Amino acid sequence: MVIICARNPFSIRTVTMKTEVPTIQDVARVAGVSTATVSRALSYPERVSEKARRQVLEAVERTGYVVNEAARNLRQQRANAIGVIAPDLSNPFFSSIIAGIEQIAGPNGFGMLVTESSMTGQGAFDHASLLAAARVDGFVVLDGQIDLGRLRNRVTSLSQVPVVSACEYPEDLPAPSVTVDNTGGAEKAVRHLADLGHTKIGHITGPRGNILTTTRLQGFRAGLNSIGLPVREDFILPGDFNLEAGKLAAEIWRTMDDRPTAMFCASDQQAFGFISQLSRQGFRVPEDVSVIGFDDIEVSGFFVPALTTISQPRLELGRMSARMLLDRINGESHREGLHPQLDVTLVVRDSTAAPRPE
Amino acid sequence: MVIICARNPFSIRTVTMKTEVPTIQDVARVAGVSTATVSRALSYPERVSEKARRQVLEAVERTGYVVNEAARNLRQQRANAIGVIAPDLSNPFFSSIIAGIEQIAGPNGFGMLVTESSMTGQGAFDHASLLAAARVDGFVVLDGQIDLGRLRNRVTSLSQVPVVSACEYPEDLPAPSVTVDNTGGAEKAVRHLADLGHTKIGHITGPRGNILTTTRLQGFRAGLNSIGLPVREDFILPGDFNLEAGKLAAEIWRTMDDRPTAMFCASDQQAFGFISQLSRQGFRVPEDVSVIGFDDIEVSGFFVPALTTISQPRLELGRMSARMLLDRINGESHREGLHPQLDVTLVVRDSTAAPRPE
DNA sequence: AGCCTATATGTAAACGATTGCACCGCTGTT
């Protein structure tokens, strides 16, 4: 490989030994054109002559030039990157959405900066506003619990900053969001259980205050209503989305003297925790109790028993939110009130069955 | 909040309505000092007078100034960011490592750019070298399968570019790496099974060519040897780390006329797939066959049965590799040959038991 | 008093790209 780089040819930094990286100047010199032409040849090929384009391309090849993003970003007042704020990076549910975001961002020349909102106490928000000042062009927010007050104080009018929330969303956030039909999903779950013949259907909720918790609970009630089943408040157990919460709920279920014969869990993880603890106590799923989850994470199909659940298009959730964000960044402003909702589907596997005859 | 920003006070871009963001010039004006002093007051507080520092800090407060990273990066020839190359973002195993990296990078003022190496075919490598030119100061590589030839062609001498590989590592990569004791882990697994009384112990490997596959297989053999058990080649089934591979292996196990009574799986996910498929066929774990995994991902403790496995410190793996990378970036060059190896521990749960008496 | 040092500040030159503007030559029209 030939390295052509006349600028400062004798500089040898003895410590780092960093090889000088070619600049647009070097390319221009080799190609025998001005830097303006080089820049144009690369960004708007159709605006330079055939000949110039060839020369530039060859010079790029020979020098091994690659654009310095920092310089470009400074000049263009653009970061060519988006920020992702997730509540919990190690949660497989979120990582799949993040993968979806990357699938769109990457090929469009955008980097993806990932932060965890739980970070450092006050956390992501200093991050976020700090980032907003030059590192990213916008955010995808995956955390519905986020403290908006803080952000508002920093960023004068939030609605100006390109933000798209995905999955969970703060209700009062004046930004587009992409979600799934949580209410409808919960209704489908209930209906499925009822179709199997269950009349005593319970629910383990998500964490208090979370929007997903609210909508799924709402769907749960609506589902029961629509098929004429009474809502038994004592069958609604408070929980969280994680494994531990399912375990805790199992302990409560065990102590009930009138037990539901089927449980709708607010997440797959929760369902795993529930089933796991029950099995340990000698109960069997679905023989003793049917269990249905929500999310359809990858492992669900391989759980024992394979989990019946409401499947969310997580990858598509990420892809769509990234697309919307990129659109906003590029000025193709959707109306603020854009809130697409993706459909969810019932996936029947082995954790649900007809109730044991009395 | 007071916005002080004299530069171009009448500019109102009607389309975007972007609020002008204050620069260091604005701060300097308000504080009544030069930009140099502002810069110094923020970066080296001890090098300016008490008075100047106070004035600058107050001006920063009033203007809401936050440094423009693009400009800083350009000037300093530094990106203040690290790149992470992962083979599969939605895999919970990797996401935990990524979380660990972020825990170190974030607080140190480094952004974390995440890319998936499977991306776009040729993929991460154009990404990677492109990034190397200005977006990141170094990489943590989580993908051992990576095509080094490509990278080499781009980056003249790879050893100059700060790279740390974590978990998996290409054997010929002249870069520090942080791994876990895979061989030792495999030995522990085998020993545990032997201690329970198993003599017919099998293994489902990872994907061909992967370094983890090799070292774990090696440990498996070594373990058998050290306790005087023969290595039955027909008990070694080829696989992959994912769920599907476990399922496939289960089918093979079923057709064997002389079956191992215990299986050491190359990953937890694989173990899930194996157990899941077996259960579906009416076999029981650990009664019919003991199963031990490798990784100890979060859900393992809640599987049915709870999975006995070799636990890796995934978060620490990420944290340590991030620390090493940051050190290298800051010039505190470790020797090239630094390859710390973290310990793994056996976690005994319910998927292993003594073999059924003949 | 004179000189030297140390400390605190300001001035201005980078960093490497993009892009508004001016210019040049050519073609086609009047």
Next chain:
DNA sequence: AACAGCGGTGCAATCGTTTACATATAGGCT
């Protein structure tokens, strides 16, 4: 022959920092 229009190109300003260097001021020493 004059001129408008246009595609292609180069010049040079600009983005917002950091930092080498110059300068100023104060204080300590002989």
